[in-house]
Amino acid sequence: MIKVQTPEPFDPLLQVPLVPPSGHYSASKLERVLRAGYFAVTAELNPPDSSDPRDVLKAAKPLIEVADGINATDASGANCHISSMGICSLLSRAGQGVVFQISCRDRNRIAIQGDVLGAAAMGVSAVLCLTGDGVGVGDQPGAKAVFDFDSISLLRALKTMRDDGVFLSGRKLSTPPNLFLGAAENPCVEPLEWRADRLAKKVEAGADFIQTNYIFDVKRFERFMDKVRAKGLHKKVFILAGVGPLASAKAARWMRTNVPGVHIPDSVVERMENAENPSKEGKEICIELVKKMRQIEGVAGVHIMAYRREHMVNEIIEESGVLADRV
């Protein structure tokens, strides 16, 4: 007779969320790196359309070596993929630092406040609050857009949960989530004049760190940072500049017309057009951008969004030398 061994039941409580070090809101690697004064690197994971956890680990693999936090997108561009909650749970349990992206497009305040507790229980300690792209640009444009919160009211809601230990209804949390709160800002699109003021509002609402949208226009970004420094915001919030490698001139043109919030100046598109090896040129441009960001006062790190070019992230960071002071 064959004896079947019953596996031990998995006890989720065996891994309780880590306690934040003193002076920290969370136990996230990203927060520790930033507070220690290092130039931080985060990278966006391309979420698989799969229910196999190995696909998630495979997608994370090229980012693990260099990223202090792996961003799990929440149906970015309103396209359906495996959820950010699922990705973050898997990667947190695998010991990786993650940034749990939350978009206000698909869930209302009840779902989001609950999800944040769920994520925290699974080990997530950094979140990025986003308003989210409209449903129209995605793969299911007939969907109902929710937008109950916006990014800023969401930030304040999570800050209230963390610091006051209550839901927005006032009901007490027995264990509040220890979260490092993030938000996005887009320094390169209209209204350019007021973008720094909006950043101030995000800081006021509770942002601890900022990951910007793609920056290809360094001049625009520098003007933005001038205002940020004039307001002293760079001392109140860690700013990670968003960069990424372009694949080709055609891809660049497609992105700036079809992806909301992407501004790519003509000079960059021309440079891609004239390149013998566009893919290599895209990588070069990205390395140059990372190096430039390192020089700008008030920039605390970079956020690499290398959609379908994740294999390059490692080399981009290595060659830019921004991690040279680590180890």
Next chain:
Amino acid sequence: MYSVRLFCTRNAALFEKTYNVLENVFIALHPLLNKLGYNRLEKPVATIEALSKSFLFDCKMCGQCVLSSTGMSCPMNCPKNVRNGPCGGVRDGGFCEVNSQMRCVWVEAWNGASKMKSGLERISVVQPPVNRELAGSSSWLRVVREKAELKLSLKQQVAQGDVDLAKTEMANAFPDARKNHPSVAPLANEPQAALAEQAVVEQTSVHTSVDRSLDASVNTTLHTSAPSLQKGGSK
């Protein structure tokens, strides 16, 4: 109307002045309004408010107007209903990400705010999410009620059963927004006419379960009758 809407943000300073005068007149009239009964006033005032504000601002009657904090550009016209905009998707020239033919509501808002006396100060205040229970009701009457409420201490109001304790966290979480616009996180009990029937029933049950300090039966009556705030509810 779209063109009138744009006219309003261009002339935000004028509307700011007009509104401030009207608000003060309404608040001065509070004792009279209270005597007439906010419940009775709700429908006629809401109708007038909807007609005038939808003509001027394409108002959507969210019931918690923040126009003077948004450069006189109604945030409910933003396809994402963003109350703290603009989002990161604004197109070149300041057009909307979702509706490329429309000026971004929030680009207009910041431009309008920059023309107002306290516009930039107010647009910098973090606004809470919209309370959908209040949709369709009069924001004007709510402002008057709330501003009159502020004169009483919170404790006194709680003792009298005039304040919905379940709502206080929203007010705590967004204190500055409530200071400028008490109606975005209102504390006073709503007259029945201001809420959809279903919402009143739901709210009563939530209320009694959360707020144990108040007698459940008093709560129920508070929700089904007009509050007379100065006399301490419908006791």
